[in-house]
Amino acid sequence: MKSIILYYSQCVTGNTEKIAKRIAEGLRSGGNTCDLIKLRKYARDLELVRTIDFHTYDLLGIGVPVYYFHPPYHILHLLEEFPRLDGIKGFLFCTSGGNPGSTLYQMKLVLDKKGLKIIDGCDRWIGHDVHQMYSRRGGHLESSAGHPTEEELEQARRFGERLIEKARDPDTPEKTDFWTRDNESARMWTFEGIQRWFPEFKLNKDKCTRCGKCAEICPVDSIILDPYPRWTKDCDRCYICELMCPEKAIECDWSKQCDYIESLMERRKKIKEGDIS
Structure with a gap:
């Protein structure tokens, strides 16, 4: 099975990159292949996406950090420029300080229009949340310190392994239960x-x-x-x-x-x- 993961990860902590690499490790088990591509700048990434033949892959994964309970808006704009993805299965993941909001649901709404069948996802991985809003609290959200833990990274690797079976099964249902609620913030x-x-x-x-x-x-x-x-x-x-x-x-x-x-x-x-x- 051939898969590809596109992910965006901040240069401050690299939380999403750590998770993406472990998922790829799981997807590569058993002799399978997984291309891992880091998104960096919108203009460059747009050109990159236009060069990828997504239909040579069985599985497409997309990962992001959470910005204020949302996906980074430039990533949403990038997804809107993706080609048709009919016949390809996909999965989504994100890292947050603890509350992902409806991040993956918002991404899925865009990808539904491209024909991608989302078969799995995870929005519960915590990453070290560093932000100037927490400057009176040491510069980070205290409860996120030390994340993602080795246990969480191992969960990501096993998540990748399970994706192999799900992607190969023609009867794997579409995942539709991403959290849709948004809080006041x-x-x-x-x-x-x-x-x-x-x-x-x-x-x-x-x-x-x-x-x-x-x-x-x-x-x-x-x-x-x-x-x-x-x-x-x-x-x-x-x-x-x-x-x-x-x-x-x-x-x-x-x-x-x-x-x-x-x-x-x-x-x-x-x-x-x-x-x-």
């Missing part, structure tokens, strides 16, 4: 919502050395050097450019978002302790 953080709610990019030119790191790692090519970094269009608001800037020259005001997270965590703590319903 997920409804707020639509693509339009994140443009309004998250902080604007502020460049400190006194610190900036024009090294180009931010433009290099931006997955949607939103940043150009002119000659200093300049943001040219709306983006996924991953803020990797700020997080990875070697000179800390990108300075965003996260006070409102940190206040929100702290309020949310306090409410969850009270609910857990039974103080409020």
Whole structure:
């Protein structure tokens, strides 16, 4: 059996890449083959997708990190540009800080239109959740520290092994039970919502050395050097450019978002302790 996995994984933690590699390991058992392709930049990935003959594969897997209870929006746009996938079986997976929202369901809605038959998926793998919103909590979601664990990576490998049997079985049913519910935050953080709610990019030119790191790692090519970094269009608001800037020259005001997270965590703590319903 011949399979292919396309995945996008942030350069900060590489959570999704770790899971993708273990799934591929499972899919390669028993002499089967699995091509593993890392998605990096939207424009480059679009050209790449146009060169792949997906009908030479029996199984197509797609994996993403979760952005604000959603798939990265540029990946959704990329899926919309896929060719027809009739007759091919597929699977989906994601990594999150603990709440994937309806990430895989949103991806499936796009892929249904391409004719891909989704036979399996997993949205329960936890990855180390690093984000500036958690700056008052050590820079990461505490409950996600140390993930994915070796046990979770082993689960991913076994998931890949089980996919072989499912892909070979002509009677394997389509998977339709991906979580469809969205919470209040997920409804707020639509693509339009994140443009309004998250902080604007502020460049400190006194610190900036024009090294180009931010433009290099931006997955949607939103940043150009002119000659200093300049943001040219709306983006996924991953803020990797700020997080990875070697000179800390990108300075965003996260006070409102940190206040929100702290309020949310306090409410969850009270609910857990039974103080409020």
